[in-house]
Amino acid sequence: MxxxxxxxxxxxxxxxxxxxxxxxxxxxxxxxxxxxxxxxxxxxxxxxxxxxxxxxxxxxxxxxxxxxxxxxxxxxxxxxxxxxxxxxxxxxxxxxxxxxxxxxxxxxxxxxxxxxxxxxxxxxxxxxxxxxxxxxxxxxxxxxxxxxxxxxxxxxxxxxxxxxxxxxxxxxxxxxxxxxxxxxxxxxxxxxxxxxxxxxxxxxxxxxxxxxxxxxxxxxxxxxxxxxxxxxxxxxxxxxxxxxxxxxxxxxxxxxxxxxxxxxxxxxxSRVRDIEMATDAPTASVSAPVAEVRAALLASSWTSLLLLDAAGRPARWVTSRDLARADQGAVLAEVGLPVEAIVEPHATLADALDELIASNVGCTVVVDGSGAYQGIVDLETIMTVVRTVRDEYERFHLAQKLAQQPADGQAR
Amino acid sequence: MTFTEYLTRNYDNLLELGLEHLNLVLISMGIALVVGLPLGIVAHRNKLLRNPILSTAGFFLTLPSLALFAIFIPVFGIGAPPAVAALSLYALLPIVSNTATGLASVSPAVVKASQGMGMTGYQRLLRVELPLAWPVILTGIRVSTQVVVGIAAIAALVGGPGLGTEIFRGLRSQGNASAPNLVYGGTLGVIVLALLLDAAFVLIRRLTISRGIR
Amino acid sequence: MADTALATRATGASDRAVPRRGGSRLSWFGMPVLLAVILGATYLWVGSLELDTIERRTLNAEQLTRSTLEHLHMTAVSTAIVIVLAIPLGVLLSRPFARPVVPAVLGVANIGQGVPSFGLITIVILWTSLGFWPMIIGLVACSMLPILRNTMVGLEQVDRTAVKASRGMGMSPLQVLLRVELPLAFPVMIAGIRTALIINVGTATLGTFFGQGGLGFIVYNGITLNRTPVLITGVVLVSALALLVDYLAGALGRLLAPRGL
Structure with a gap:
């Protein structure tokens, strides 16, 4: 964290x-x-x-x-x-x-x-x-x-x-x-x-x-x-x-x-709060019935689902295979992987990327000040930001150059 | 007469000579300080004058003490004044050189920070540089004092005061039964005085050096 | 006098503690030129005076030469003896087995600083008799401390890693001492020797009070006879001798110092 x-x-x-x-x-x-x-x-x-x-x-x-x-x-x-x-x-x-x-x-x-x-x-x-x-x-x-x-x-x-x-x-x-x-x-x-x-x-x-x-x-x-x-x-x-x-x-x-x-x-x-994070990740409560959790996962395009505790804080990542084990009697709160990569909105993208690389799931969970789940930052999100920023500046530069040329011409 | 008997009989006389000796030392040290501290500060601040000042002070320390005492006799006559003049010059080098060394050892960062906070040159010297150089300066003063206490015994040879007169008296009455007592008494008196002054310096150190740099 | 040693050791950084290498032309020739000028001026001044018989009894070539030689004799013998005694003792005291006694030795050395040389020599004379050798014993006692102490300090400040490396290359303790420690301690030791030499030149001035003559004889004659030319001549000669000896010792130290230090 x-x-x-x-x-x-x-x-x-x-x-x-x-x-x-x-x-x-x-x-x-x-x-x-x-x-x-x-x-x-x-x-x-x-x-x-x-x-x-x-x-x-x-x-x-x-x-x-x-x-x-x-x-x-x-x-x-x-x-x-x-x-x-x-x-x-x-x-x-x-x-x-x-x-x-x-x-x-x-x-x-x-x-x-x-x-x-x-x-x-x-x-x-x-x-x-x-x-x-x-x-x-x-x-x-x-x-x-x-x-x-x-x-x-x-x-x-x-x-x-x-x-x-x-x-x-x-x-x-x-x-x-x-x-x-x-x-x-x-x-x-x-x-x-x-x-x-x-x-x-x-x-x-x-x-x-x-x-x-x-x-x-x-x-x-x-x-x-x-x-x-x-x-x-x-x-x-x-x-x-x-x-x-x-x-x-x-x-x-x-x-x-x-x-x-x-x-x-x-x-x-750039800071996490300034970018558009993914909010479509499937979530469910750890206390929810397994069937309900599986339904939520299947309904999404994601391969993992984020389990949240009673206070809405991220608890564990589960896949359909983990859910199968829960069917066989394992406790939902103990299957899957713990959520390790967590950042707050004022963290920089560098922090988020750092967490992401170190984690085992390939994405970073964003939480608010009280620790409640807010969204997800993954590599895709970060790449998008980098690309946009670069494009913007290139356009800006080009515009500047174009703006300068006629001015120079007039000066002569 | 045993040495103990001599001591009990001559206690007053020795004490008086001891005070004379101390007086001689304190006056000479006072003069040396008044002259030496500013010279040390100048030697630190002015690179051109540094070597001339230090060599001159070192020059006096190289001269045989009897010669230095004697040279002032044509000027001041016999007695305490030539002794004070000679002793002051002897005391100069340790004070001057340690003042310069002590000031040079003050961290440049501290000097720069003091300057950057808006201390004037004078404030900097008084509040920062001298207090920080003080342990080294004090060591110099202490060394000077020891030098002067020992050499002051020679003042007796030019008719000066102090414990040296007792030693000289013993030397002159050589062969006499009382001679050794006089020499022991005078010599021991000087040693005791040196030890007492050294102890005083330990106390001064404690009292005047900030805990932050001890 | 005995305490001159201290002054040079005041901070360990003081000027004469370690002789400077190289130096400008002034530091090589300045002192001899200065001495020549002072001696020449004194000679001319005394020569221009009408000396009375009392003055002439002291201020003649024969007496001046004799006093100077007596002075040099006392200085040379006492310095040679003190070097022979104090350096081996200092080396011995710097060996590991002597560690327990070192504080005691330094403590005594510190008290020794307060001993007036005049009193010390008088005591030696009282215990023995008037004579050349008792005087020498007194001089040796006065100048022992600086050499002893500088030898100990000099050896102590030798870079420990250099010693370790030499041991690691297979030198015996004696080889390490002779080839590494002593050469590295040399500048500090030579400073001690120089100080002792100055003390001896100075203290030998007192020789006249113990029947041993020396240049002190001229000075003291000048004082007691109240003859300023005699006094000045004595002061100039003995001072010039002290400065010359100090200069020569310094120059020798610079020449002999191992390169690279």
């Missing part, structure tokens, strides 16, 4: 969003180097969105991020936050209003968790009671019991817990903007997955404007409302939604970077 937490990503196409971070021609040239590390980066991030900067190591993504909170002073270009030019303000003051999370967490080892989380509020001169209340609220928010953890020291926490504290610390003064530099990069894969999901849920609550740096395209696709794929010197190869990135990469660089699994990755972006 899948327990993977998957959340709706904000609709990147929504219109009327207010730009929160605007980078205009941001350039950094380190002394003594011929090439600029970041060359004319221009990027707009809308309020409440997660924008991921992704690219191979050395492409300048971390430098780009550090230009935003001016840990590195830009050589030229402008940084606007919420419409205000921040390029020449006091950098310390600026940083106190930008949350910052880094891979190594950078927690202060000589200070307790509470003191760590309260660092920025203290710099901003909040009073003690207010800081204490805020610290508890934040620890609660990142899933750490304040009473247990507030007095501990960083070395007494696991890597995952430390990164949670890092996130809480960045949120402490409620900054509108957050910068996250590979925040989950140094964490084992299982914990990373959990932290990513927790963070996405948290983001639904807090709606920060976030710039997130990673080198991992899968993490980018999962976390990003928009993704900027960077090549050398932070040149943007493509700035797009995850869906568009997967279906229509701008060039070979982008498709190479996404890698071979693009079609599979696309399954991560």
């Amino acid at each position: 899948t327990t993977t937490d998957t959340l709706t990503q904000a609709d990147p196409a929504r219109s009327g969003a207010k730009p929160m971070i605007e980078l205009v021609g941001l350039t950094k040239r380190f002394p003594g180097t011929a090439e600029a590390a970041v060359d004319g980066l221009t990027l707009t991030v809308d309020e409440g969105e997660i924008t991921v900067l992704v690219g191979p190591s050395g492409c300048g993504k971390t430098t780009s991020m550090e230009l935003i909170n001016r840990l590195i002073e830009p050589t030229s270009g402008r940084i606007l936050i919420d419409g205000k030019d921040m390029t020449h303000t006091n950098p310390d003051e600026l940083r106190r209003h930008i949350g910052y999370v880094i891979q190594e967490t950078g927690l202060l080892p000589h200070r307790t968790i509470a003191q760590n989380v309260g660092t920025v509020p203290k710099l901003l001169g909040w009073d003690k009671a207010r800081i204490a209340a805020r610290v508890d609220e934040l620890l609660e928010m990142v899933g750490m019991d304040p009473a247990t953890y507030r007095g501990r020291y960083p070395k007494e926490l696991s890597g995952g817990q430390r990164q949670r504290v890092g996130v809480a610390r960045a949120l402490a003064a409620d900054p509108p903007v957050m910068l996250m530099d590979e925040p989950f990069g140094a964490i084992d894969p299982i914990t990373r997955e959990r932290l990513q999901n927790e963070f996405l849920r948290l983001q639904q609550q807090v709606r920060k404007t976030i710039i997130f740096v990673t080198h991992d395209i899968d993490e980018a696709l999962k976390m990003g409302d928009r993704i900027a794929v960077l090549r050398n010197q932070s040149h943007i190869a493509q700035y797009d939604t995850p869906e568009n990135l997967l279906t229509s990469p701008a060039d070979d660089y982008v498709s190479d970077f996404i890698g071979t699994g693009a079609s599979l990755k696309r399954l991560n972006l």
Whole structure:
């Protein structure tokens, strides 16, 4: 059964969003180097969105991020936050209003968790009671019991817990903007997955404007409302939604970077509830008479029937051969195969496919929040979705090309 | 006269000399700290000055102690001042080098995070870097103190105060029956003082180092 | 003095703990040039003075040479003895069978740091008599700790996997010690020897108080006779000697260090 937490990503196409971070021609040239590390980066991030900067190591993504909170002073270009030019303000003051999370967490080892989380509020001169209340609220928010953890020291926490504290610390003064530099990069894969999901849920609550740096395209696709794929010197190869990135990469660089699994990755972006699942599978109650069950199976085009328990939850798959054994005295609830592949509607198609392959029946049962049967996803369903999506995008692309040609012609 | 008799009779005198000795050590260490900590910070922050600062501090430690004491006599005359000057210079290297090493050992991630949260350079130094480097710095101060306690005994040779005078007195009255007692008394006094100061450092460590980095 | 050793061991990362290899031209020639300049300047300065008879009694070529040779003699003999004694002892204490006594030895070593060299030599003299060898015993006692300790520490920090691999290739424990452990521990050991050498040069300055002369004689004459030129000459000579010896030991360490370390 899948327990993977998957959340709706904000609709990147929504219109009327207010730009929160605007980078205009941001350039950094380190002394003594011929090439600029970041060359004319221009990027707009809308309020409440997660924008991921992704690219191979050395492409300048971390430098780009550090230009935003001016840990590195830009050589030229402008940084606007919420419409205000921040390029020449006091950098310390600026940083106190930008949350910052880094891979190594950078927690202060000589200070307790509470003191760590309260660092920025203290710099901003909040009073003690207010800081204490805020610290508890934040620890609660990142899933750490304040009473247990507030007095501990960083070395007494696991890597995952430390990164949670890092996130809480960045949120402490409620900054509108957050910068996250590979925040989950140094964490084992299982914990990373959990932290990513927790963070996405948290983001639904807090709606920060976030710039997130990673080198991992899968993490980018999962976390990003928009993704900027960077090549050398932070040149943007493509700035797009995850869906568009997967279906229509701008060039070979982008498709190479996404890698071979693009079609599979696309399954991560569609959810079971968004597709049409099969609802014509024959079902019957486990307590029903065998004859009635057989009648239901024969009436359908299916070779198996799904037995449901009293609460409507899937119980077992039975075939006509299993029913024959039930005729000979076997209990209906014990014949056939147990239902192993079960997902909830918010699961991604990748989850559903994963369950399906692992199961012994070749289809995944969809249940609602209480576990009651809703429908079936099989390979056929998934293939249909993939095909439709591909067709749609091809048509879209073709239309775009056609639309551009006359425009070019006119320009000449 | 046995050593025990000597101790009971000269208890006051030894205590007074011990306090003089301690005073000499504390004043020299105070000066060395005031000079050494900033120098260590500069050595850490400025790569160009790092080597000159460390070599200079190391230079003083290489000089024979009597020479270093003597060189200040034309300036300060005989007595405590040349001793304080020489001892302060002796104490410098461990403090400077451990301050620089301690600051360099602070995790760059922590420094970057502090900067990213909007701490000014000064706040960063005071609230993050120095507290984190403190265990190493404190070790340097402790080593310096031990060096100074031992060498301060030589101050007596340039007319300075402290337990060295008792040893020197014993040496001069060599052949005299009381001579060994004087030498034992002075030497033992220095050792006891060194042990007491070391114990004090254990306490200071406990009190000033955060549990998070112990 | 005896405690100089500590300073270099302050953090284990301190500058002189391990001699740097290579280095710039400045680090090779800087010190000799500096010493030549200082000695030359002192010579010119003293030469330009009208020396009175008291000063002339100390500041003459014969006396200066004799003091310098006495000083070198004390330093060389005590350092040779301390190397011969402390290194085998350190090796012995680093063998597995000595493990139980190591904490006790290090504990004594720590207390030893607080022992004033001046007092220690005086006690040795009181127990024996005034003379060259009692002085040497005092010097050896003062400089024993850094070599002993650096030998132990140096051997201890040798990469265990290198030792294991050597044993695995069939070397005997003695072969492993001679061909693997000692070469790998060399930089730390040489640092200990260098420290001991500095201590001995410095402490030999006290030789004059125990009738053994040395450059301390010039310095102390300068103090007691209240003659600054004498004092300065003594200070410059003994300091130059200490710095030169330190420089030579450092250079030798760099030349002898096994390549690849």
